[in-house]
Amino acid sequence: MKVWMKRIFTGLGILLLLGVGYAAFAPIPQDEALPEEKWGAGSSSVEPAWSGLQREFPATNETADNPNSPDKAELGRLLFFDPILSHNNDMSCASCHHPDLGFTDGRPQAVGADGTVLPRSSMSLWNVAYNTNFFWDGRASTLESQMDTPLTHNDEMASTPEEIVAKLNDIPEYVTLFENAFGEKDSVTYENVQNAIAAFERTLITNDSPFDRYAAGDINALTPAQRRGLGLFRSAATRCFECHAAPTFGDESFSVTGVPDLPGQPHDPGRLDVEADSLDGAFKAPTLRNIALTAPYMHNGAFSTLEEVVDFYAQGGGRDAGVQNVDIHVLGFDLTDQEKSDLVAFLYALTDETNLPQIPVSVPSGLDVVSHVDNPARDVVSEVNVSETEAASVSTHEPVTLRVESGQTIQEVVDQALPGDTIEVPYGIYKEHVVIDVSDIKFFGIPNDAGEWPIIEGEGTGSDGVIASGNNFEMAYFQVKNFTSNGVLVEGVTGVYLHDMYIENTGVYGVYPVRCTDVLIERIEGTLMNDAAIYAGKSKDVVIRDTLTYGNVIGVELENTVNGEVYNNYAHDNTIGIFIDLLPQLPSKVSLNTKVHDNVTENNNGENFGKPGTAVSLIPPGTGMLILAADHVEVYNNTIRGNKSVGLAVFNLTIGFSEEEIDVGPNPEHNYAHDNIYENNGYDADKFVKDMLGSGFDIVWDTTGVDNRFDEPNANSSFPPVLPTSKWPDPVYNIYWRALNFVVGLIS
Numbered sequence: 001m002k003v004w005m006k007r008i009f010t011g012l013g014i015l016l017l018l019g020v021g022y023a024a025f026a027p028i029p030q031d032e033a034l035p036e037e038k039w040g041a042g043s044s045s046v047e048p049a050w051s052g053l054q055r056e057f058p059a060t061n062e063t064a065d066n067p068n069s070p071d072k073a074e075l076g077r078l079l080f081f082d083p084i085l086s087h088n089n090d091m092s093c094a095s096c097h098h099p100d101l102g103f104t105d106g107r108p109q110a111v112g113a114d115g116t117v118l119p120r121s122s123m124s125l126w127n128v129a130y131n132t133n134f135f136w137d138g139r140a141s142t143l144e145s146q147m148d149t150p151l152t153h154n155d156e157m158a159s160t161p162e163e164i165v166a167k168l169n170d171i172p173e174y175v176t177l178f179e180n181a182f183g184e185k186d187s188v189t190y191e192n193v194q195n196a197i198a199a200f201e202r203t204l205i206t207n208d209s210p211f212d213r214y215a216a217g218d219i220n221a222l223t224p225a226q227r228r229g230l231g232l233f234r235s236a237a238t239r240c241f242e243c244h245a246a247p248t249f250g251d252e253s254f255s256v257t258g259v260p261d262l263p264g265q266p267h268d269p270g271r272l273d274v275e276a277d278s279l280d281g282a283f284k285a286p287t288l289r290n291i292a293l294t295a296p297y298m299h300n301g302a303f304s305t306l307e308e309v310v311d312f313y314a315q316g317g318g319r320d321a322g323v324q325n326v327d328i329h330v331l332g333f334d335l336t337d338q339e340k341s342d343l344v345a346f347l348y349a350l351t352d353e354t355n356l357p358q359i360p361v362s363v364p365s366g367l368d369v370v371s372h373v374d375n376p377a378r379d380v381v382s383e384v385n386v387s388e389t390e391a392a393s394v395s396t397h398e399p400v401t402l403r404v405e406s407g408q409t410i411q412e413v414v415d416q417a418l419p420g421d422t423i424e425v426p427y428g429i430y431k432e433h434v435v436i437d438v439s440d441i442k443f444f445g446i447p448n449d450a451g452e453w454p455i456i457e458g459e460g461t462g463s464d465g466v467i468a469s470g471n472n473f474e475m476a477y478f479q480v481k482n483f484t485s486n487g488v489l490v491e492g493v494t495g496v497y498l499h500d501m502y503i504e505n506t507g508v509y510g511v512y513p514v515r516c517t518d519v520l521i522e523r524i525e526g527t528l529m530n531d532a533a534i535y536a537g538k539s540k541d542v543v544i545r546d547t548l549t550y551g552n553v554i555g556v557e558l559e560n561t562v563n564g565e566v567y568n569n570y571a572h573d574n575t576i577g578i579f580i581d582l583l584p585q586l587p588s589k590v591s592l593n594t595k596v597h598d599n600v601t602e603n604n605n606g607e608n609f610g611k612p613g614t615a616v617s618l619i620p621p622g623t624g625m626l627i628l629a630a631d632h633v634e635v636y637n638n639t640i641r642g643n644k645s646v647g648l649a650v651f652n653l654t655i656g657f658s659e660e661e662i663d664v665g666p667n668p669e670h671n672y673a674h675d676n677i678y679e680n681n682g683y684d685a686d687k688f689v690k691d692m693l694g695s696g697f698d699i700v701w702d703t704t705g706v707d708n709r710f711d712e713p714n715a716n717s718s719f720p721p722v723l724p725t726s727k728w729p730d731p732v733y734n735i736y737w738r739a740l741n742f743v744v745g746l747i748s
């Protein structure tokens with residue numbers, strides 16, 4: 001062989017070795033590991049507390065570089081109301097954020113310098129101290145930096161840092177105030193203007209509304225209509241609480257609701273202008289605190305009243321208008337006129353102006369400050385809400401047992417209960433909806449002589465059977481039937497024990513603890529739900545065991561939950577038996593550390609009757625168990641049989657969501673399936689599976705995600721045909737993973 005040929009082959013050999021070495025030892029790309037403080041799973045409820053509605057406020061956004069002080073906040077108040085910060089000396093911060101208008105301006109769209117109409121409405125500043133991003137599109141990350149746009153934009157206050165500093169330095173009173181606030185000479189700087197105004201804005205805290213007093217134990221703080229509205233607000237029918245959860249009643253993420261663009265106005269892409277991988281038309285979910293004072297509503301003031309806002313969401317937001325990627329919680333709902341009125345009445349109960357700052361009589365510049373403005377909504381608030389002088393505080397007592405007597409409703413007795421009490425409901429059919437907000441309540445049905453449990457009956461029209469938001473809540477020995485949204489919804493609670501119940505045809509979920517911590521669900525039988533019979537979502541430390549589910553879309557589901565254990569459950573004849581998932585566009589951004597063992601999931605071949613547009617509606621019939629984007633899931637000692645499409649599936653989120661929708665780690669990672677029994681799975685795969693893979697299998701892994709292992713000698717078929725096992729060293733796994741994904745990339 002000639003020398004040059006030897007050199008070529010030697011070079012190719014070296015390149016091959018280098019390639020193999022890279023494939024073996026270079027790290028496989030992984031999803032970003034979020035710090036625990038950003039997980040978002042579990043309850044934020046306060047303990048001990050009269051109700052589970054009392055929630056911990058997040059930390060304020062005060063920075064180490066700008067610690068608050070009374071002098072700094074007072075200086076910020078004067079600057080906030082002083083038009084000297086604008087180029088024309090005719091606008092102040094208060095021009096667009098007026099205290100009498102809920103710190104908005106009462107206009108559909110804000111008006112800036114020289115009467116320029118801006119594309120968006122002014123956002124309320126109430127509780128802005130808890131925000132982590134600012135503006136409707138979140139383009140600023142601190143209160144201090146947020147101020148740069150209104151102060152200097154040509155269409156707003158149209159000033160410059162140099163002009164502002166020069167003006168303030170010409171006013172001796174301001175020079176003294178800056179020196180007192182910042183403790184040094186020459187402290188009139190643009191940065192300190194931002195720091196002072198931010199310090200003032202962080203004092204705009206609202207946390208003593210009728211809702212807050214009710215949550216703290218003043219049972220008369222809400223009217224009956226507002227209590228009914230609170231139930232609707234938390235219902236899976238409206239799902240308002242998903243994006244507007246207590247205590248802030250807002251959210252720092254961005255969602256598409258489909259608010260229409262105003263006639264004659266260009267389309268507003270929202271967050272997409274800030275992040276190229278965001279959704280077109282995504283906007284921040286603002287706080288609902290003091291919402292009654294801040295009409296009109298939405299980012300462009302499209303709706304004049306809260307009733308119009310409710311109607312917009314009731315029709316499914318912009319879905320019918322063809323808006324793409326509308327949030328998964330905006331699905332539409334049906335409310336009677338009374339229910340809509342109740343929901344709006346509850347929103348009025350979020351009003352609190354006890355920390356309303358005074359408008360200065362004068363400011364150091366001598367320029368005119370904004371005048372007080374008549375806000376008619378205040379009169380409506382005073383008519384709708386209970387005044388503090390009328391509200392009666394409750395006292396504690398030694399725990400007692402309260403029993404529903406003949407002629408009483410369950411709710412009448414619940415309303416008498418205090419923390420620690422037990423509520424007993426004798427056998428009967430109770431056609432009502434029950435709301436339990438008090439902590440430390442045991443809610444028990446008493447069977448008749450035949451052993452039949454009492455029935456809470458929705459007659460196909462009631463939205464939720466039971467809604468509970470009390471910490472340490474226990475419910476057992478009931479039948480709950482024929483509701484349109486949920487059987488039992490437990491929201492935001494620490495300490496949940498649901499057991500020994502029969503749930504039938506209750507809409508979306510049978511039992512539904514969400515944003516809860518320390519959950520035990522056992523001995524529940526659930527059937528005919530169009531989503532999951534047994535569900536726990538956005539929660540932490542959850543055990544689901546000894547349940548029986550059949551005839552649902554999903555038997556058992558753990559969604560965006562941390563530290564779950566699912567065992568000894570029997571799921572049959574659903575669309576899918578057991579579902580462990582991480583879904584996008586939710587407050588909880590992780591699904592971690594779940595054990596799924598000793599379950600039987602068989603013959604889950606029922607048609608998928610999930611609501612169109614929901615994530616669950618995408619699941620193919622015939623799925624025994626599905627891990628979707630979840631991490632650190634161990635699946636073992638289960639019996640998985642008779643599922644016509646697939647026994648166990650492990651998939652990436654892109655199977656059902658666009659890249660623009662995904663705001664979580666999309667890959668299933670560090671999952672381990674072993675020692676399961678597989679029988680007769682994949683024998684008649686659903687069309688979706690057949691089109692994708694050609695046939696069904698015992699195990700399907702879409703080849704995504706790092707460190708997914710399968711020790712499954714009982715599996716008769718799989719995709720891919722060879723699955724990585726726990727015995728494979730990491731270099732072998734890495735080479736195989738890269739080879740698989742190379743082939744998949746070529747095929748796709």
